[in-house]
Amino acid sequence: MKRTHVYEATHLAAGYENQMIIEDVSLTIPSHQISIIIGANGCGKSTLLKTMARLIKPLAGQITLNGTPIQKIPPKPFAKILGLLPQSPIVPEGITVVDLIGRGRFPHHTFWKGWTTEDDEAVAEAMEIMGVTEFAHRSIDELSGGQRQRVWIAMALAQQTDILFLDEPTTYLDITYQIEILDRLTDLNKKYGTTIVMVLHDINLSARYADHLFALHKGKLVAEGAPSEVITSSLIQQIFDLQCIVVEDPIAKSPAIVPIGKYHQVDSAR
């Protein structure tokens, strides 16, 4: 079982020189749960995630891990607690699956301590969870988009962190693979209690898979909580500028939105 951490941000602001992207965001990441950040394009979802993962320096405010400001924690110990899978990592030419996943073990290594059985076990476990064992020896270039994404997540899993951040892990994937990846991440959360925070585009999938939602609008946190509390037609109106009705997902019993458009009004549907 993964350890419990208190990971929180207070009055966080981030962005570039004269363009604020995140303003005054305070939040606590619920331990052992799946949290999903939703919001329109350009609202600062990815920036928030990257700032929380220490990839971007905040302009104001503080992020603390169990009370310690995260800038005070050296990179390697931090990387043993929190891992992030970037949206578009770079694939070195000709690298094999097993090799790539093995690189996730970097924070566990020191100069004098080489590769150990522990490392092999971590890699094997990550491969099993993401179901990539069968192409372990193949080169990444030969894999399909869905397979590739699973390999990248496996790399982040091999890092064996308590908290895992994922920046749009399902973008550009067919719906089949989206479901597969989200299911496997749920497995991970249920089996090990890994805290997962991710950015997703699809609201209905977010509502289905999240324990906790953070709704972002123009860099500000406008709502958070369980999907059934957060997803309302007025919130969707606010953050996406879209009229919709909220229904119950017949399978997952989570809230699901059905958009209203110029030619598809509530009356004409009758």
Add this chain to the structure above:
Amino acid sequence: MYLFFGVFALLLVLFGLSIVTSIFLGARTMEWTDVWNSLWHADSTSLEASIVQHRVTRTLFSLMCGAALGISGAFMQSVTRNPIADPSILGVNTGAALFVVAGIAFFHIQSAEQFIWLAIAGAILSALFVFGIGSMGSGGATPLKLVLAGAATSAILSSLVVAIMIPRTNVMDQFRFWQVGSVGVGSWESIRLFLPFLIVGILIAFLVAPALNALALGDDVATSLGVRVGTVRFVAALGGVLLCGVTTALAGPIGFIGLLAPHLIRLLLGSDLRYVIPLSALSGAIILTLSDVIGRIIGSPSELEVGIVTAFVGAPILILITMKVKMRDG
């Protein structure tokens, strides 16, 4: 239109200025009377007179070289739709060099007339090669691909040049002075050889400029505007390679004029090739001649070869252009 005439007038003034400075300035500064005497009294045999006569041919030669390089650069940039196409960057100069060296070494060629044809052949072959490699794959010849193909080709060719030269000290001696581009070698003989090519180049420029304008909009649009894309591109490319091949054969490799001149004009007047090509010729002539004057003053009592001066002026401009070009990789 006013702008065009304004720029044209400005260039004419600079043109005159470059001629005057080129004749008067140098290791020894001339007096008006000396110049006057030696120009109108052809029988004069004083030292001043011979210097002035030499400078006149040199100036004329450098104006022609500059004009040829300017037109050639404008052609190549529009044919490849690539802002940094220049004979020196595309390895055309080294191609010409290799053929000339091989000619001297293996066929004992001595005359400038034969140099020209060899240099043209070398220039054409290496241009074809570089374009071929540079335009493979998606997106055609992007600046980066073309430059890298040019650099790689230059590297091979110059290794070959060195390999041919090392055992032959005599070739090395002839080549060493040719390798650094200089207009000091200009003579009435070379001007006579040069003139027909320059005239052909200018004629081609007037003929294809409107079609090249259409080509700038893309092959599909040009075709639907009734332009024979293949023919136009071939003629313009041939003209460009011909002009820089001849210049290289006679003056040695001179870089960056073909890059600078058209960019300068485009910056001032926009991209209509009907103006850009003739004014590139004019500004190429000015830049080269003034660079030569600068080289003569800095290098006095000897001289700094103009190829070195143009590299110094041109490379920063190349970098500036590079910083403006949009790149597609992350």
Add this chain to the structure above:
Amino acid sequence: MNKTMNFIVDLRMRHRKQFLSMTFILSLIVCMLSVAMLMIGNTIYPVSDVVRVLMGEDIKGATFAIETIRLPRLFAGLFAGFAFGAGGYVFQTMLRNPLANPNVIGITAGSSAAAVFCIIVWQASNTVVSIASIVGGLATVLLIFGLAKGASFSIGRLILIGIGIQAMLSAVISYLMLIGNTHDIPTAMRWISGSLNGAKMSNLSPLLFTVILFVPIMMYFGKGLKILELGEQAALSLGVHTNRTRLVLIVSAVMMIAVATATTGPIAFVAFLSGPIANRFVGTSYSNIIPSGLVGAILVLGADLIGQYAFAVRYPVGVITGIVGAPYLIYLLIRINRKGKL
């Protein structure tokens, strides 16, 4: 789970075995070439003579030839080749592009220009020349990266800017060469394409010192280098000090390349070829600093032997590596263009 374990342990052992055995073979080739370098010359001495001379015995003729001429030549080629190979590999891996190597982006030209300037204008001593070429190399790197950062950063732009700077620097070199009185052909050639001629034991100490000092530093940061390959964000979240790693690696690579350039001149294409060749042979699982260095040494020593003795005329090593290396560059360009990665 056990099956997976066995599978991946097996795969990893295979990678490791490939790495170790190929590195061993490369070292063996380096040794063989070294012996050949000592044996072959105007007179060919048998191995036994070479060994006896190295053990300190005095053999008439052989001792002079081997100790004063061939040994310095060997050391210059060995260490310069290693420096070019390892330095080139670091650049290519860090910038994730085989074309982004010290030759193409003008670092060697920066070192050469500074060295030539010191030699021709100041008639400076070897130490000064070494320091100047380091400063020249570092300044060129700073300039290129600075200019590329000013615009929105891209590796393509970095390469283009490097080529521009290189054009200027080669103009400087040509100019210095023209004004220099000393430009007899061998000296001139050395600064155009690199040569091992005239290597003296007394001039080699900066090179040996730099390689011995910086290779361990590079290896220490080599693990981080392999993670940097995955991109800035992935590296940061895996706990790599990205800025520190990059800085140390660039400085070490430039130091090695600059000092090697000051000693032998810019031997064409060695820094460019070594990394890709090493990757091909030993695989890409580990950081290939040592294998790339070995390949660099093999290329320089091999090309020097060919240049010196395979033809009727003696060619400097750089001409041979240039003729061999450029076609590979073109092949690489064609492949990259086909894939549409540029």
